[in-house]
Amino acid sequence: MDAFIVITLIKLAVIAFVLLTAVAYLQWVERKVIAHIQVRPGPYRVGPHGLLQPLADVIKLITKEDMMPSYVNKPLYLFAPFLAVMMALLSIAVIPFGPSIEVAGYKTLMQLTDLNIGVLFILAASSMGVYGIALAGWASNNKYALLGGLRSSAQMISYELPMALAIASPLLVSNTLSLRELVASQAGSIQHWNIIGGGQIFSFLIFVIAAFAETNRVPFDLPEAENELVAGFHVEYSSMKFAAFFMAEYLNMVTVSSMATLLFLGGWEAPWPAEYGSRFVPSVIFIIAGLTALYHGAHPARKLDKYTLTGFGVIFLVLAAVFALPMVQSWLMPLFWFCAKTGAILFAFMWIRGTLPRFRYDQLMGFAWKFLFPVAMLNLLVTGFVIAWFS
Numbered sequence: 375m376d377a378f379i380v381i382t383l384i385k386l387a388v389i390a391f392v393l394l395t396a397v398a399y400l401q402w403v404e405r406k407v408i409a410h411i412q413v414r415p416g417p418y419r420v421g422p423h424g425l426l427q428p429l430a431d432v433i434k435l436i437t438k439e440d441m442m443p444s445y446v447n448k449p450l451y452l453f454a455p456f457l458a459v460m461m462a463l464l465s466i467a468v469i470p471f472g473p474s475i476e477v478a479g480y481k482t483l484m485q486l487t488d489l490n491i492g493v494l495f496i497l498a499a500s501s502m503g504v505y506g507i508a509l510a511g512w513a514s515n516n517k518y519a520l521l522g523g524l525r526s527s528a529q530m531i532s533y534e535l536p537m538a539l540a541i542a543s544p545l546l547v548s549n550t551l552s553l554r555e556l557v558a559s560q561a562g563s564i565q566h567w568n569i570i571g572g573g574q575i576f577s578f579l580i581f582v583i584a585a586f587a588e589t590n591r592v593p594f595d596l597p598e599a600e601n602e603l604v605a606g607f608h609v610e611y612s613s614m615k616f617a618a619f620f621m622a623e624y625l626n627m628v629t630v631s632s633m634a635t636l637l638f639l640g641g642w643e644a645p646w647p648a649e650y651g652s653r654f655v656p657s658v659i660f661i662i663a664g665l666t667a668l669y670h671g672a673h674p675a676r677k678l679d680k681y682t683l684t685g686f687g688v689i690f691l692v693l694a695a696v697f698a699l700p701m702v703q704s705w706l707m708p709l710f711w712f713c714a715k716t717g718a719i720l721f722a723f724m725w726i727r728g729t730l731p732r733f734r735y736d737q738l739m740g741f742a743w744k745f746l747f748p749v750a751m752l753n754l755l756v757t758g759f760v761i762a763w764f765s
Contacts, residue, residue: 377480378480381477381480381482382486385482385485385486386486389466389486393463393466393625393628394621396628397621397624397625397628398428398429398431398432399428400624400627400628400720401428401431401620401624402417402424402425402427402428403720403724404723404724404727405417405424405427406424407721407724407725407728408724408727408728411725411728411729412728422678422681422682423682432617435613435614435616435617436613436614438612438613439612439613440612440613440614440615441610441612441613443514443515443516443610445515446513446514446515446610447512447513447515450509450512450513451510451513451514451610452615453509454506454507454509454510454513455506455510455611455615455616455618455619455622456506456618457502457503457505457506457509458503458506458507458510458618458619458622459506459618459621459622459625461499461500461502461503461505461506461622462503462621462622462625462626462629463625464495464499465495465496465499465500465625465626465629466486466625466628466629466632467486467487468485468486468487468488468489468492468495468496468553469485469492469496469553469629469632469633469636470483470484470485470488470553470554470557470636470641470642471484471485471642471708471709471712472484472485472642472705472708472709472712473642473705473708475704475705483554484642484705484708484709485554488552488554489552490551490552491551491552492551492552492553492554493541493545493551493552493553493556493637494551496629496633497534497538497541500534500588500626500629500630501534503530503622503626504526504527504530504531506619506622507523507526507527507530507607507619508523508524508526508527508607509523510523510607510608510611510619511523511524511526511606511607514607514609514610514611515610516609516610518606518609519606519607519608519609519610522605522606522607522608522609523606523607525596525606525735526590526596526606526607528739529587529590529594529596529738529739529742530587530588530590532587532739532742532743532747533584533587533588533594533742533746534584534588535742535747535750536580536583536584536742536746536747536749536750537580537581537584537585537588539580539747539750539751539753539754540577540578540580540581540584540750540753540754541577541581541633541637542754543574543577543753543754543757544556544568544572544574544577544637544638545637546754546757546758546761547559547568547572547573547574547757547761548560548568548572553636553641556636556637556641557636557640557641557642557643560572560640560641560643561640561643562643562647563645563646563647564640564645564646566640567638567639567640567643568637568638568639568640569638569639573757573760574638574757576749576753577638577750577753577757578634578637578638580746580749580750580753581630581633581634581637581638582634582719582722583746584746584750585630585631585634586723586726587738587742588626588630589623589626589627589630589723590623591623591627591723591726591727592726592727592730592732593726593730593731593732593733594732594733594738595732596732596733596735596738607619627720627723628716628720630719631716631717631719631720631723632712632716634716634719635712635715635716635719639715640711640715641712642708642709642711642712643708643711644707644711645711648707652707653703653707654698655710656693656694656697656706656707656710657694657695657697657698658694659694660690660691660693660694660697661690661691661694663687663690664686664687664688664689664690664691664693664694665687665691666687667683667684667686667687667690668683668684668687668688670683671683671684671686671687672684697710
């Protein structure tokens with residue numbers, strides 16, 4: 375078999391495994407973050423510190439009775455969650471996680487496929503995701519589900535416009551639609567990132583606000599307003615069909631966070647050059663984390679912490695040693711910086727959920743059309759004028 379096909383299949387398997395595992399544990403992280411905001415312990419009974427809670431949730435959803443309501447449009451009812459997940463997964467296929475690397479003498483990209491119009495592909499795939507939600511609401515033959523689907527469709531379409539305008543500004547600065555070339559145009563240091571060197575701080579803020587609405591997250595989670603719609607568009611879904619919508623939401627969070635990293639934060643590039651010590655940052659972080667875990671393992675709050683925290687401390691110290699090895703730094707360092715930036719944006723999603731209340735629907739739509747859209751348009755016009763004047 376051709377080496378290209380073999381390596382592509384390996385990359386596909388690795389990305390699918392890592393992504394689905396990350397999505398499963400994102401909800402664990404979110405529950406922990408919100409719990410700490412609200413001074414609660416969060417999940418900790420299933421496995422050490424609740425680390426097996428995602429596995430328990432998967433088992434529960436798989437074994438849960440799969441109800442099929444009466445009078446639903448069965449083909450579309452079953453197709454809707456599949457469409458939502460498929461569109462979310464398609465976007466990940468073109469996101470680059472790092473530069474090209476050499477595997478067994480074969481040079482390959484840290485990316486499943488490289489498109490020179492990757493930005494347009496992601497916008498197209500994400501815009502199709504709304505059909506899964508709209509179909510779920512309509513095919514359920516339930517007025518509450520239909521209302522939730524209509525709300526979601528109106529919301530996502532409204533916020534796609536300012537998001538697209540916010541994306542257009544850094545594209546003008548970098549003069550490319552390729553995600554890899556976008557990162558290359560921001561290489562060097564933090565001064566070259568579009569959010570700073572390109573003057574795209576307003577575009578970044580507009581993009582993040584629109585991303586919250588695009589992914590139906592607090593404070594823009596009107597389609598799932600429990601107090602009004604008894605769960606919204608997926609009220610008639612159970613078992614793995616419900617889990618599919620849940621997974622699509624977190625996949626979309628990963629996608630928009632990765633896009634923000636690539637468009638505005640330099641992608642996998644370090645904030646400062648390697649000769650100034652950026653290559654030692656992961657090792658220092660893991661050493662601090664390892665020593666902290668070992669200290670708390672030696673002074674456990676619970677009996678089990680003596681073993682679990684000590685184990686985590688050893689793992690962190692091993693990771694610190696691995697990141698210090700010169701032979702793996704060429705591909706581990708880009709992955710670290712990409713994951714660190716994406717993780718910081720994902721943390722903001724969780725932080726906001728535990729902080730802000732939900733908007734009313736009229737406030738949400740008014741904010742999109744009366745404020746965010748004009749501001750995004752003005753920002754794009756100013757960016758185009760500045761580039762035309764100084765280029």
